[in-house]
Amino acid sequence: MDFKGQIVWITGASSGLGEALAIALAHRGCRLILTARRTELLNALKNKLPFPDRVGLLPFDLQQTAQLPALVQNAWDVFGGLDTVFLNAGLGQWGTVQETTRAVEEKIFAVNYHAPVALTKALLPLFRQQKHGHIVAITSMAGRFGQSHLAAYSASKAALEVYMESTREEVYSSSIQVQWVIPGNIQTDIMKTALTAQGQALNRDALAQAKGMKPQVMAEKIIAFAQTNGRKKNIGGLELLALPLHHCLPRLFYFLLRKRHGTH
Numbered sequence: 078m079d080f081k082g083q084i085v086w087i088t089g090a091s092s093g094l095g096e097a098l099a100i101a102l103a104h105r106g107c108r109l110i111l112t113a114r115r116t117e118l119l120n121a122l123k124n125k126l127p128f129p130d131r132v133g134l135l136p137f138d139l140q141q142t143a144q145l146p147a148l149v150q151n152a153w154d155v156f157g158g159l160d161t162v163f164l165n166a167g168l169g170q171w172g173t174v175q176e177t178t179r180a181v182e183e184k185i186f187a188v189n190y191h192a193p194v195a196l197t198k199a200l201l202p203l204f205r206q207q208k209h210g211h212i213v214a215i216t217s218m219a220g221r222f223g224q225s226h227l228a229a230y231s232a233s234k235a236a237l238e239v240y241m242e243s244t245r246e247e248v249y250s251s252s253i254q255v256q257w258v259i260p261g262n263i264q265t266d267i268m269k270t271a272l273t274a275q276g277q278a279l280n281r282d283a284l285a286q287a288k289g290m291k292p293q294v295m296a297e298k299i300i301a302f303a304q305t306n307g308r309k310k311n312i313g314g315l316e317l318l319a320l321p322l323h324h325c326l327p328r329l330f331y332f333l334l335r336k337r338h339g340t341h
């Protein structure tokens with residue numbers, strides 16, 4: 078399966094990984110629909126892509142969950158169908174369980190879980206009618222284990238992963254494909270816009286992200302994976318060792334994590 082000529086919708090396209098996916102897919106000859114809240118960034122991105130006339134912008138706040146079925150129809154109508162949808166938009170967190178307000182946790186779940194779920198539900202009947210369709214969800218290594226200050230973020234990504242796995246099972250014998258990618262650290266500003274316990278932007282550089290994979294490299298690896306029949310893929314650097322370590326030696330894993338966070 079080749080992306081050339083495909084109609085691709087990317088959520089969270091205004092920065093970071095979504096922007097890198099948009100650039101990589103535009104160079105492969107895709108027609109793109111780009112969604113995020115920051116319209117000025119979407120416009121700037123559109124203007125630097127090789128064929129701006131092949132790009133539709135659909136600015137939207139994905140927290141407006143009730144309007145997501147209409148958003149899907151709008152995305153569908155831009156070019157008269159959708160071949161692949163990257164459910165990439167995400168919202169970070171930095172706050173303890175005790176201090177983080179319920180409103181903050183609801184926002185994180187709205188963007189990271191309820192939005193991709195609602196988009197998936199609305200896409201499936203259209204894909205069935207069209208007789209093909211492809212969803213690639215972006216979860217996170219942080220959804221694979223609990224860690225301090227990231228409870229809601231990790232829980233939302235864990236929930237999304239299991240939801241996508243269930244969806245894949247339901248469409249398995251059809252011509253609809255569902256995959257998900259579990260990135261390690263990516264060099265993006267996710268921890269600048271991450272919500273603090275009280276809902277402000279954290280506005281901080283994070284060491285993990287600074288040392289992470291460049292979004293352009295991550296985007297290329299995700300596109301390569303999306304051209305296979307694979308179910309899911311962990312993509313990252315040495316930080317991915319956390320996954321087997323957490324599974325096989327959880328005491329050692331948390332000892333090392335606490336040392337790293339200076340809480341040991």
Ligand SMILES: NC(=O)c1ccc[n+]([C@@H]2O[C@H](COP(=O)([O-])OP(=O)(O)OC[C@H]3O[C@@H](n4cnc5c(N)ncnc54)[C@H](OP(=O)(O)O)[C@@H]3O)[C@@H](O)[C@H]2O)c1
Nearest residue numbers: 089091092093094113114115139166167217262263265267
């Ligand atoms: N960076 C990492 O280390 C890392 C690791 C694992 C997984 N991930 C995942 O990778 C994905 C991309 O994140 P990133 O690292 O590229 O961070 P990013 O640069 O902050 O990108 C997040 C994107 O999501 C969009 N978004 C956030 N809230 C939204 C809302 N309410 N409505 C619509 N769009 C919204 C943002 O656009 P607007 O602000 O313009 O709306 C932005 O385009 C996320 O799902 C993230 O969880 C990141």
